[in-house]
Amino acid sequence: MIKFFRHIRKSLLSEDKTGKYLKYALGEIVLVMIGILLALQVNNWNQNRLNQNLEFQYYERLLDDVREERLILEATFNYSKQVTKHAKNAIAVFENSVDANPDPVANLIDMYQASQWIDPYSASSTYKELIASGQINLIQNDSLKTALIRYYDINWSESGVAKLENTYRKNLRGKMPDDIQSKIRLVCGDTYVKTRNSYLPKLPDDCSIDLDYVLAKSVVEELSQDESLINDLRYLIGNEAGKLNDLTATKIQLESLIVILKNINND
Numbered sequence: 001m002i003k004f005f006r007h008i009r010k011s012l013l014s015e016d017k018t019g020k021y022l023k024y025a026l027g028e029i030v031l032v033m034i035g036i037l038l039a040l041q042v043n044n045w046n047q048n049r050l051n052q053n054l055e056f057q058y059y060e061r062l063l064d065d066v067r068e069e070r071l072i073l074e075a076t077f078n079y080s081k082q083v084t085k086h087a088k089n090a091i092a093v094f095e096n097s098v099d100a101n102p103d104p105v106a107n108l109i110d111m112y113q114a115s116q117w118i119d120p121y122s123a124s125s126t127y128k129e130l131i132a133s134g135q136i137n138l139i140q141n142d143s144l145k146t147a148l149i150r151y152y153d154i155n156w157s158e159s160g161v162a163k164l165e166n167t168y169r170k171n172l173r174g175k176m177p178d179d180i181q182s183k184i185r186l187v188c189g190d191t192y193v194k195t196r197n198s199y200l201p202k203l204p205d206d207c208s209i210d211l212d213y214v215l216a217k218s219v220v221e222e223l224s225q226d227e228s229l230i231n232d233l234r235y236l237i238g239n240e241a242g243k244l245n246d247l248t249a250t251k252i253q254l255e256s257l258i259v260i261l262k263n264i265n266n267d
Contacts (some may be wrong), residue, residue: 068123075200087114104216115169120157161242185237
């Protein structure tokens with residue numbers, strides 16, 4: 001084809017037909033431009049198709065992440081409730097309340113379990129990838145993009161009361177006899193439940209340890225006289241209450257995000 005056009009151009013020049021040659025040259029330029037535009041159009045179409053496919057892959061991954069996030073939030077919420085329950089039982093002993101459990105072994109378990117703590121995390125790998133790679137603009141749904149940014153920018157697992165120092169934990173574990181702590185850890189420590197992509201911790205609902213009653217009573221009496229433990233425990237109870245409030249608000253926001261993603265994925 002190229003030889004054919006060259007032959008025509010050479011013939012026109014040799015016959016000194018300048019006008020015809022100029023028309024021919026203009027036509028050739030137009031053909032080249034049309035070819036370039038068509039190539040660009042095809043390339044753009046292919047790129048748009050690839051982007052759209054990638055966009056919907058991200059939608060599926062984001063939905064998988066937020067479903068995992070729901071389980072993590074629920075586990076963190078329930079763990080905080082368990083710690084709060086033990087802390088309120090323990091504070092009743094410290095404050096010599098009429099509601100206090102008369103069993104000193106149970107008192108020690110409550111005191112120790114109130115010091116339990118988990119390091120929460122967020123299932124945000126897909127969102128972080130979108131931000132780090134600059135591909136967040138692949139998300140064409142403005143409502144989803146806004147909801148994603150608002151939710152993940154809160155970073156609930158790294159902010160607020162979730163990261164306040166647990167002074168009671170350090171204080172209590174520095175004063176309770178180690179052999180008692182070891183027995184409680186052995187029987188009453190975290191258990192892990194497999195959910196989707198994670199193993200999430202929870203405390204056993206009930207546990208008991210084999211411990212001498214007289215020894216347990218003397219340790220409880222000694223610990224309950226420690227004002228610093230009482231103050232730290234009160235702080236912990238307030239902290240856990242704030243954490244539960246924050247987690248409740250986060251769960252509501254997450255459910256809205258899940259609804260948007262489920263609608264997009266027709267799931």
